[in-house]
Amino acid sequence: MKTAVMLAVLCSFLLAGCGGGNGSGNVVNDQSGGKAKLESLLTVPNISAGTNFSFDLGDVDPQQHRYYFTDRNNKSVDVYDTQTGALIAVITGGFAGAGPSSDSSGPDGINVIPNSNFAYVGDVNSVKVIDTRINAVVKTIPVSSSGLRADEGCFDPDDNIYMISSPGDNPPFATFISTLSQTVIAQLKFPDSAGLEACAYDPTTKSFFVNNDGTTANAHGELDAIPAASVVAGKPAVSKAYALGNCDPTGLALGPGSDIASECRPGTPGTPLNMLILNRTTGAVLANIAAGGGDQIWYDSSTNRYYVAANRWTPNGLAVASCSAATPCTPVLTLVDAGTRTVIGSITAGNNAHSVAVDPLTHRVFMPFSSSTNPAGCVNCDLFGNGAGGVAVYLSPPA
DSSP, X not given: OHHHHHHHHHHHHHSTTSSSOOSGGGOSOBOSTTSOEEEEEEOOTTOOTTOOOOXXXXXXXXXXXXXXXXXXXXXEEEEEETTTOOEEEEEOSSOOBSOSSGGGOBOOOEEEOTTSSEEEEEEBTEEEEEETTTTEEXXXXXXXXXXXXXXXXXXXXXXXXXXXXXXXXXSOEEEEEETTTTEEEEEEEOTTOSOEEXXXXXXXXXXXXXXXXXXXXXXXXXXXXXXXXXXXXXXXXXXXXEEOSSOOEEXXXXXXXXXXXXXXXXXXXXXXXXXXXXXXXXXXXXXXXSOOSOSOEEEETTTTEEEEEETTOOTTSBOOSSOOSSSOBOOEEEXXXXXXXXXXXXXXXXXXXXXXXEETTTXXXXXXXXXXXXXXXXXXXXXXXXXXXXXXXXXXXXX
Protein backbone atom coordinates (compact mmCIF):
# COMPACT_ATOMS: atom_id res chain seq x y z
CA MET A 1 0.00 0.00 0.00
CA LYS A 2 2.76 2.43 0.89
CA THR A 3 4.43 1.95 -2.51
CA ALA A 4 1.17 2.64 -4.31
CA VAL A 5 0.58 5.79 -2.26
CA MET A 6 4.07 7.06 -2.95
CA LEU A 7 3.68 6.52 -6.69
CA ALA A 8 0.32 8.27 -6.70
CA VAL A 9 1.50 11.37 -4.90
CA LEU A 10 4.72 11.56 -6.93
CA CYS A 11 2.56 11.47 -10.04
CA SER A 12 0.31 14.25 -8.76
CA PHE A 13 3.26 16.49 -7.91
CA LEU A 14 5.34 15.94 -11.02
CA LEU A 15 2.90 15.36 -13.87
CA ALA A 16 0.02 17.79 -14.18
CA GLY A 17 -3.14 15.96 -15.10
CA CYS A 18 -1.95 12.40 -14.37
CA GLY A 19 -4.89 11.68 -12.10
CA GLY A 20 -3.85 13.01 -8.72
CA GLY A 21 -6.35 15.86 -8.59
CA ASN A 22 -4.14 18.55 -10.09
CA GLY A 23 -5.08 22.02 -11.17
CA SER A 24 -7.85 24.52 -10.88
CA GLY A 25 -10.47 22.01 -12.02
CA ASN A 26 -10.76 20.99 -8.37
CA VAL A 27 -11.31 24.56 -7.18
CA VAL A 28 -14.93 25.62 -6.82
CA ASN A 29 -14.19 29.21 -5.86
CA ASP A 30 -10.74 30.66 -6.45
CA GLN A 31 -10.53 34.27 -5.27
CA SER A 32 -6.82 34.18 -4.57
CA GLY A 33 -5.86 36.46 -7.46
CA GLY A 34 -3.13 34.01 -8.45
CA LYS A 35 -1.58 34.06 -4.98
CA ALA A 36 -2.48 30.42 -4.37
CA LYS A 37 -3.08 27.45 -6.62
CA LEU A 38 -4.25 23.95 -5.83
CA GLU A 39 -1.31 21.84 -6.94
CA SER A 40 -2.11 18.29 -5.87
CA LEU A 41 -4.06 16.01 -3.55
CA LEU A 42 -2.10 13.53 -1.46
CA THR A 43 -3.55 10.16 -0.53
CA VAL A 44 -3.74 9.09 3.12
CA PRO A 45 -3.72 5.35 3.94
CA ASN A 46 -7.15 3.86 4.73
CA ILE A 47 -9.02 7.08 3.90
CA SER A 48 -11.61 6.79 1.14
CA ALA A 49 -14.91 8.30 -0.03
CA GLY A 50 -17.35 8.54 2.87
CA THR A 51 -14.68 8.21 5.58
CA ASN A 52 -14.99 10.72 8.41
CA PHE A 53 -11.30 11.57 8.46
CA SER A 54 -10.39 12.75 11.97
CA PHE A 55 -7.14 14.71 12.04
CA ASP A 56 -5.82 17.64 14.00
CA LEU A 57 -2.76 19.83 13.40
CA GLY A 58 0.40 19.83 11.31
CA ASP A 59 3.93 21.20 11.26
CA VAL A 60 6.76 21.55 8.73
CA ASP A 61 10.48 20.91 9.13
CA PRO A 62 11.89 22.86 6.15
CA GLN A 63 15.47 21.73 6.71
CA GLN A 64 14.52 18.06 6.38
CA HIS A 65 11.80 18.75 3.78
CA ARG A 66 9.16 17.07 5.89
CA TYR A 67 5.48 17.75 6.57
CA TYR A 68 3.99 16.10 9.68
CA PHE A 69 0.33 15.92 10.67
CA THR A 70 -1.69 14.06 13.29
CA ASP A 71 -3.97 11.35 11.88
CA ARG A 72 -6.46 9.92 14.39
CA ASN A 73 -8.01 7.34 12.03
CA ASN A 74 -4.67 5.59 11.69
CA LYS A 75 -3.58 6.45 15.27
CA SER A 76 -0.46 7.95 13.78
CA VAL A 77 1.63 10.91 12.73
CA ASP A 78 1.91 10.89 8.94
CA VAL A 79 5.06 12.25 7.29
CA TYR A 80 5.35 13.50 3.70
CA ASP A 81 8.24 14.87 1.66
CA THR A 82 7.52 18.57 0.98
CA GLN A 83 9.42 18.48 -2.31
CA THR A 84 8.00 15.34 -3.94
CA GLY A 85 4.85 14.58 -1.95
CA ALA A 86 6.08 11.07 -1.17
CA LEU A 87 4.69 9.41 1.94
CA ILE A 88 7.76 8.91 4.15
CA ALA A 89 6.31 7.28 7.25
CA VAL A 90 3.16 6.48 9.21
CA ILE A 91 4.38 6.75 12.81
CA THR A 92 2.38 4.78 15.35
CA GLY A 93 3.18 4.26 19.02
CA GLY A 94 0.16 4.04 21.27
CA PHE A 95 -1.84 7.09 20.16
CA ALA A 96 -5.45 7.11 21.35
CA GLY A 97 -7.10 7.42 17.96
CA ALA A 98 -10.53 8.92 17.26
CA GLY A 99 -12.62 8.87 20.43
CA PRO A 100 -16.23 9.90 21.09
CA SER A 101 -15.12 13.55 21.39
CA SER A 102 -12.15 15.68 20.39
CA ASP A 103 -11.04 15.88 24.01
CA SER A 104 -10.82 12.09 24.20
CA SER A 105 -8.97 11.74 20.88
CA GLY A 106 -5.34 11.77 19.82
CA PRO A 107 -2.87 12.52 18.41
CA ASP A 108 -3.60 16.25 18.51
CA GLY A 109 -1.15 19.14 18.28
CA ILE A 110 2.37 18.58 16.97
CA ASN A 111 5.54 20.67 17.10
CA VAL A 112 8.84 19.81 15.47
CA ILE A 113 11.54 21.20 17.76
CA PRO A 114 14.04 23.24 15.69
CA ASN A 115 17.69 22.21 15.73
CA SER A 116 16.89 18.87 17.30
CA ASN A 117 15.84 15.41 16.25
CA PHE A 118 12.52 15.44 18.08
CA ALA A 119 8.86 16.29 17.61
CA TYR A 120 6.40 16.64 20.50
CA VAL A 121 2.85 15.38 20.02
CA GLY A 122 -0.19 15.85 22.25
CA ASP A 123 -2.24 12.75 23.07
CA VAL A 124 -4.75 11.56 25.64
CA ASN A 125 -3.18 11.90 29.12
CA SER A 126 0.29 12.51 27.69
CA VAL A 127 2.79 14.04 25.34
CA LYS A 128 4.62 11.65 23.06
CA VAL A 129 8.14 12.34 21.79
CA ILE A 130 9.07 11.26 18.27
CA ASP A 131 12.67 10.77 17.16
CA THR A 132 12.52 12.14 13.64
CA ARG A 133 15.70 10.28 12.62
CA ILE A 134 14.00 6.90 13.00
CA ASN A 135 10.35 8.02 12.75
CA ALA A 136 9.34 6.37 16.01
CA VAL A 137 7.82 7.32 19.35
CA VAL A 138 10.67 7.06 21.84
CA LYS A 139 9.08 8.46 25.01
CA THR A 140 5.69 9.08 26.58
CA ILE A 141 5.48 11.92 29.12
CA PRO A 142 2.34 11.65 31.31
CA VAL A 143 0.59 14.94 32.06
CA SER A 144 -2.73 13.70 33.53
CA SER A 145 -4.86 10.62 34.21
CA SER A 146 -8.24 12.10 33.26
CA GLY A 147 -8.63 10.34 29.91
CA LEU A 148 -8.53 13.72 28.16
CA ARG A 149 -6.06 15.12 25.69
CA ALA A 150 -3.04 17.35 25.82
CA ASP A 151 -3.85 19.44 22.77
CA GLU A 152 -1.84 22.34 21.29
CA GLY A 153 1.73 23.31 22.13
CA CYS A 154 4.57 25.74 21.48
CA PHE A 155 8.32 25.84 22.09
CA ASP A 156 10.57 28.30 23.93
CA PRO A 157 14.09 27.94 22.44
CA ASP A 158 15.57 30.42 24.93
CA ASP A 159 14.86 28.15 27.90
CA ASN A 160 14.30 24.82 26.11
CA ILE A 161 10.72 24.56 27.39
CA TYR A 162 7.73 23.05 25.62
CA MET A 163 4.26 24.23 26.66
CA ILE A 164 1.09 22.28 25.91
CA SER A 165 -2.51 22.84 27.00
CA SER A 166 -5.10 20.35 28.29
CA PRO A 167 -8.33 22.21 27.43
CA GLY A 168 -10.93 19.63 28.37
CA ASP A 169 -9.87 19.08 31.97
CA ASN A 170 -11.64 20.75 34.87
CA PRO A 171 -10.01 23.13 35.32
CA PRO A 172 -8.03 23.43 32.07
CA PHE A 173 -4.29 23.52 32.59
CA ALA A 174 -0.98 23.96 30.80
CA THR A 175 2.04 21.68 31.20
CA PHE A 176 5.62 22.85 30.80
CA ILE A 177 8.22 20.27 29.76
CA SER A 178 12.00 20.58 29.64
CA THR A 179 13.13 19.48 26.20
CA LEU A 180 16.58 18.76 27.65
CA SER A 181 15.42 16.24 30.28
CA GLN A 182 12.06 15.47 28.62
CA THR A 183 10.33 15.78 31.98
CA VAL A 184 7.50 17.93 33.35
CA ILE A 185 8.87 20.94 35.23
CA ALA A 186 5.62 22.80 36.04
CA GLN A 187 1.89 23.01 35.45
CA LEU A 188 -0.47 25.99 35.51
CA LYS A 189 -4.20 25.66 36.19
CA PHE A 190 -6.77 28.06 34.73
CA PRO A 191 -9.69 27.76 37.20
CA ASP A 192 -11.69 30.56 35.54
CA SER A 193 -11.29 29.28 31.97
CA ALA A 194 -13.71 27.69 29.52
CA GLY A 195 -10.76 26.04 27.75
CA LEU A 196 -7.39 26.69 26.17
CA GLU A 197 -6.46 26.84 22.50
CA ALA A 198 -3.26 27.52 20.54
CA CYS A 199 -0.15 29.02 22.12
CA ALA A 200 2.99 30.76 20.84
CA TYR A 201 6.29 31.75 22.42
CA ASP A 202 7.45 35.32 21.85
CA PRO A 203 11.25 35.76 22.07
CA THR A 204 10.89 39.55 22.28
CA THR A 205 8.79 39.69 25.44
CA LYS A 206 10.07 36.24 26.53
CA SER A 207 6.53 35.14 27.20
CA PHE A 208 4.21 32.32 26.26
CA PHE A 209 0.92 33.53 24.78
CA VAL A 210 -2.17 31.31 24.83
CA ASN A 211 -5.71 31.78 23.55
CA ASN A 212 -8.12 31.39 26.45
CA ASP A 213 -11.65 30.38 25.37
CA GLY A 214 -13.38 32.50 27.99
CA THR A 215 -13.28 33.81 31.55
CA THR A 216 -15.62 35.73 33.83
CA ALA A 217 -14.09 39.00 32.65
CA ASN A 218 -13.95 38.03 28.98
CA ALA A 219 -16.69 35.53 28.25
CA HIS A 220 -15.77 35.09 24.58
CA GLY A 221 -12.04 34.89 24.97
CA GLU A 222 -8.81 36.56 25.91
CA LEU A 223 -5.12 36.31 25.06
CA ASP A 224 -3.06 35.42 28.13
CA ALA A 225 0.67 36.08 28.58
CA ILE A 226 2.84 33.85 30.81
CA PRO A 227 6.40 35.10 31.40
CA ALA A 228 8.95 32.37 30.74
CA ALA A 229 10.82 33.52 33.84
CA SER A 230 7.88 32.43 35.99
CA VAL A 231 8.01 28.99 34.41
CA VAL A 232 11.76 28.66 34.93
CA ALA A 233 11.23 29.60 38.58
CA GLY A 234 8.69 26.79 38.88
CA LYS A 235 5.78 29.17 39.49
CA PRO A 236 4.11 29.86 36.14
CA ALA A 237 1.57 32.67 36.24
CA VAL A 238 -0.49 34.82 33.86
CA SER A 239 0.89 38.36 33.87
CA LYS A 240 -1.42 39.95 31.26
CA ALA A 241 -4.81 39.22 29.73
CA TYR A 242 -5.94 40.96 26.54
CA ALA A 243 -9.68 40.97 25.82
CA LEU A 244 -10.66 39.59 22.39
CA GLY A 245 -14.29 40.69 22.23
CA ASN A 246 -16.81 38.26 20.71
CA CYS A 247 -14.06 36.05 19.30
CA ASP A 248 -14.05 32.56 20.85
CA PRO A 249 -10.39 32.24 19.77
CA THR A 250 -8.69 29.22 18.22
CA GLY A 251 -5.43 29.58 16.24
CA LEU A 252 -2.55 31.87 17.16
CA ALA A 253 0.53 33.04 15.25
CA LEU A 254 3.31 35.57 15.78
CA GLY A 255 3.53 38.01 12.91
CA PRO A 256 6.13 40.59 11.90
CA GLY A 257 7.33 43.18 14.41
CA SER A 258 5.17 43.15 17.52
CA ASP A 259 2.08 41.71 15.78
CA ILE A 260 0.26 38.61 16.97
CA ALA A 261 -2.74 37.17 15.15
CA SER A 262 -5.62 35.44 16.94
CA GLU A 263 -8.12 33.48 14.86
CA CYS A 264 -11.79 33.80 15.86
CA ARG A 265 -14.46 31.13 15.48
CA PRO A 266 -17.45 32.77 17.18
CA GLY A 267 -19.99 30.51 18.79
CA THR A 268 -22.76 33.09 18.48
CA PRO A 269 -24.71 32.62 15.20
CA GLY A 270 -24.75 35.74 13.04
CA THR A 271 -21.49 37.08 14.43
CA PRO A 272 -18.97 38.21 11.77
CA LEU A 273 -16.21 35.65 11.21
CA ASN A 274 -13.00 37.52 11.90
CA MET A 275 -9.33 37.41 12.79
CA LEU A 276 -7.71 39.90 15.16
CA ILE A 277 -4.19 41.26 14.95
CA LEU A 278 -2.91 42.70 18.22
CA ASN A 279 0.21 44.39 19.51
CA ARG A 280 1.61 41.68 21.74
CA THR A 281 3.28 44.20 24.06
CA THR A 282 0.25 46.39 24.74
CA GLY A 283 -2.71 44.24 23.68
CA ALA A 284 -4.02 46.97 21.38
CA VAL A 285 -6.15 45.64 18.50
CA LEU A 286 -4.43 46.73 15.29
CA ALA A 287 -6.80 45.12 12.79
CA ASN A 288 -10.11 43.26 12.70
CA ILE A 289 -10.14 41.21 9.50
CA ALA A 290 -12.82 39.12 7.77
CA ALA A 291 -10.73 35.94 7.94
CA GLY A 292 -12.40 33.93 10.69
CA GLY A 293 -14.16 30.63 11.10
CA GLY A 294 -10.95 28.64 11.23
CA ASP A 295 -8.67 26.76 13.57
CA GLN A 296 -4.95 26.66 12.84
CA ILE A 297 -3.28 29.74 11.33
CA TRP A 298 0.29 30.03 10.09
CA TYR A 299 2.57 33.02 9.54
CA ASP A 300 5.08 32.54 6.72
CA SER A 301 7.90 35.09 6.77
CA SER A 302 9.02 34.20 3.23
CA THR A 303 5.78 35.61 1.81
CA ASN A 304 4.88 37.83 4.78
CA ARG A 305 1.43 36.26 4.85
CA TYR A 306 -0.87 34.58 7.31
CA TYR A 307 -2.56 31.43 6.04
CA VAL A 308 -5.90 30.63 7.69
CA ALA A 309 -7.54 27.19 7.64
CA ALA A 310 -11.11 28.56 7.65
CA ASN A 311 -13.12 25.33 7.75
CA ARG A 312 -16.23 27.09 9.09
CA TRP A 313 -16.29 30.00 6.67
CA THR A 314 -19.78 30.66 5.30
CA PRO A 315 -21.12 32.29 2.12
CA ASN A 316 -22.14 35.46 3.99
CA GLY A 317 -19.15 35.56 6.35
CA LEU A 318 -21.31 35.10 9.45
CA ALA A 319 -21.01 32.38 12.09
CA VAL A 320 -23.46 29.47 12.22
CA ALA A 321 -24.21 27.20 15.17
CA SER A 322 -22.93 24.24 13.15
CA CYS A 323 -22.29 23.30 9.54
CA SER A 324 -25.45 21.66 8.17
CA ALA A 325 -27.60 21.46 5.06
CA ALA A 326 -29.64 24.38 6.40
CA THR A 327 -26.59 26.45 7.34
CA PRO A 328 -23.78 25.17 5.12
CA CYS A 329 -20.10 25.98 5.46
CA THR A 330 -17.78 26.74 2.56
CA PRO A 331 -14.23 25.90 3.75
CA VAL A 332 -11.46 28.09 2.34
CA LEU A 333 -7.78 28.79 2.67
CA THR A 334 -7.65 32.52 3.41
CA LEU A 335 -4.53 34.59 2.70
CA VAL A 336 -3.82 37.73 4.76
CA ASP A 337 -1.06 40.21 3.94
CA ALA A 338 0.80 40.70 7.22
CA GLY A 339 2.18 44.06 6.12
CA THR A 340 -1.12 45.72 5.27
CA ARG A 341 -3.14 43.50 7.64
CA THR A 342 -5.75 42.85 4.94
CA VAL A 343 -7.25 39.81 3.22
CA ILE A 344 -5.63 39.37 -0.19
CA GLY A 345 -7.47 36.28 -1.35
CA SER A 346 -9.04 32.93 -0.68
CA ILE A 347 -9.33 29.58 -2.39
CA THR A 348 -11.59 26.58 -1.87
CA ALA A 349 -10.48 24.02 0.71
CA GLY A 350 -11.78 20.53 1.45
CA ASN A 351 -14.35 19.46 4.01
CA ASN A 352 -13.37 20.31 7.62
CA ALA A 353 -9.96 21.62 6.50
CA HIS A 354 -8.99 23.21 9.83
CA SER A 355 -5.25 22.52 9.79
CA VAL A 356 -2.59 24.38 7.79
CA ALA A 357 1.21 24.31 7.57
CA VAL A 358 3.52 26.11 5.14
CA ASP A 359 6.95 25.16 3.85
CA PRO A 360 8.88 28.46 3.43
CA LEU A 361 11.34 26.88 0.98
CA THR A 362 8.96 25.30 -1.54
CA HIS A 363 6.07 27.70 -0.77
CA ARG A 364 3.73 24.74 -0.51
CA VAL A 365 0.73 24.90 1.82
CA PHE A 366 -0.53 21.63 3.32
CA MET A 367 -4.16 21.18 4.42
CA PRO A 368 -5.70 17.80 5.37
CA PHE A 369 -9.42 17.43 4.61
CA SER A 370 -12.17 14.89 5.15
CA SER A 371 -14.44 13.21 2.59
CA SER A 372 -17.00 15.36 0.82
CA THR A 373 -19.99 13.95 2.72
CA ASN A 374 -18.59 13.24 6.19
CA PRO A 375 -18.90 15.30 8.33
CA ALA A 376 -22.05 16.78 6.80
CA GLY A 377 -22.78 20.43 6.10
CA CYS A 378 -20.13 21.33 3.52
CA VAL A 379 -21.55 22.92 0.38
CA ASN A 380 -19.76 22.12 -2.90
CA CYS A 381 -17.37 19.70 -1.19
CA ASP A 382 -18.50 17.01 -3.62
CA LEU A 383 -16.73 19.08 -6.29
CA PHE A 384 -13.44 19.18 -4.38
CA GLY A 385 -11.01 16.44 -5.35
CA ASN A 386 -12.47 12.97 -5.84
CA GLY A 387 -14.84 12.95 -2.84
CA ALA A 388 -12.37 11.17 -0.54
CA GLY A 389 -10.29 12.76 2.19
CA GLY A 390 -6.58 13.44 1.94
CA VAL A 391 -4.12 16.32 2.04
CA ALA A 392 -4.54 19.27 -0.31
CA VAL A 393 -1.30 20.93 -1.43
CA TYR A 394 -1.41 24.53 -2.61
CA LEU A 395 1.40 26.50 -4.20
CA SER A 396 1.63 30.04 -2.86
CA PRO A 397 4.86 31.79 -3.97
CA PRO A 398 5.87 35.33 -2.96
CA ALA A 399 4.33 38.15 -4.94
